[in-house]
Amino acid sequence: MAIRHFLDIDGFDKRVLTEIMSRAHVMKRDLRDGNTHYGRVANGKTLAMLFEKQSTRTRVSFDVAMRKLGGDAIALNSTDMHFGHRESTADTARVLSRYVDIIMLRTKSHESLLELANFATVPVINGLTDRSHPCQIFADVMTVEEKFGVIAGRTVTWVGDASNNVATSWVHAAARFDFTLRIGAPNSLQPSNEVVQWAKNEGATILISEDPREAVEGSDCIVTDVWVSMGHNDVERRIELLKDYQVNESLMKLASPEAIFMHCLPADRGREVTDEVIDGPQSVVFDEAENRAHAQRAILAWCLEDI
Ligand code: CP
Ligand code: NVA
Numbered sequence: 001m002a003i004r005h006f007l008d009i010d011g012f013d014k015r016v017l018t019e020i021m022s023r024a025h026v027m028k029r030d031l032r033d034g035n036t037h038y039g040r041v042a043n044g045k046t047l048a049m050l051f052e053k054q055s056t057r058t059r060v061s062f063d064v065a066m067r068k069l070g071g072d073a074i075a076l077n078s079t080d081m082h083f084g085h086r087e088s089t090a091d092t093a094r095v096l097s098r099y100v101d102i103i104m105l106r107t108k109s110h111e112s113l114l115e116l117a118n119f120a121t122v123p124v125i126n127g128l129t130d131r132s133h134p135c136q137i138f139a140d141v142m143t144v145e146e147k148f149g150v151i152a153g154r155t156v157t158w159v160g161d162a163s164n165n166v167a168t169s170w171v172h173a174a175a176r177f178d179f180t181l182r183i184g185a186p187n188s189l190q191p192s193n194e195v196v197q198w199a200k201n202e203g204a205t206i207l208i209s210e211d212p213r214e215a216v217e218g219s220d221c222i223v224t225d226v227w228v229s230m231g232h233n234d235v236e237r238r239i240e241l242l243k244d245y246q247v248n249e250s251l252m253k254l255a256s257p258e259a260i261f262m263h264c265l266p267a268d269r270g271r272e273v274t275d276e277v278i279d280g281p282q283s284v285v286f287d288e289a290e291n292r293a294h295a296q297r298a299i300l301a302w303c304l305e306d307i
Helices: 014-032 057-068 089-099 110-119 134-148 165-177 193-201 212-216 235-242 285-303
Strands: 046-051 072-077 102-106 124-126 155-159 180-184 205-209 221-224 260-263
Touching (some): 014 285, 089 110, 110 124, 124 134, 155 165, 165 180, 193 205, 205 212
Parallel strands (some): 046 072, 046 102, 102 124
């Protein structure tokens, strides 16, 4: 049987994603009700978490998720390892596969993720690359479903840097979870033609605008992210390009009155979003952060072949 890697949303069919998502909702509910019968899924198993970039949420939520499944986790920063410096990705993959049962990687280069998965003999999970952030969007879709029942048929609007990793995973998700994705971003920070074309070929509805007000109008969910992601050096250029794309109260007023505001965090408050919006009644950013742990518990269970 093929190893169950969790690399990107575009690599999955709807059926598998729906199964993992349903389990995530059940696991969250069960934990709240004090039901811990999932505690043996990862019994005696170890997750290695490799970080080439900083992390708060991914690091802690994966660690906690693994413990709640009965296993444990080891966090390794690339500065502490030979990985990325003195040892090939392939050799790291082969060695770690002899020690641990599952690996999560946060990397500067998507190619490293693919190479790690290619040579590992245990499941590999994408914990963010320069291309994508599927675990984040899995938790985000879960959060939208909690608020609206289902995401299918809803409209999600991304405002800001639509060329980044988080935005790319939203485009992938639009093709798999049947919601409309609108983008409000400057021309030079739109998602790549390749990813948009893939999603449209898969049946997604993606509407692209350079006008954030037009993109937000009547939308159910407004999402943004930092203007300067980890690894971006062109700070001044990005701020200049994105200065009219801040999510503030006047932009939120154009959305549906029931609209929610989402951000994967960490946020650069006062830049891509104002305090009034991120701390306001429409913001669900901390539910979203919490859902990383529930969603990843379900992803880990799927990778460990318990779904
Ligand atoms: N959203 C997210 O992945 O946060 P961290 O960078 O803190 O892991
Ligand atoms: N786009 C951001 C996401 C951080 C979770 C980054 O890559 O820095």
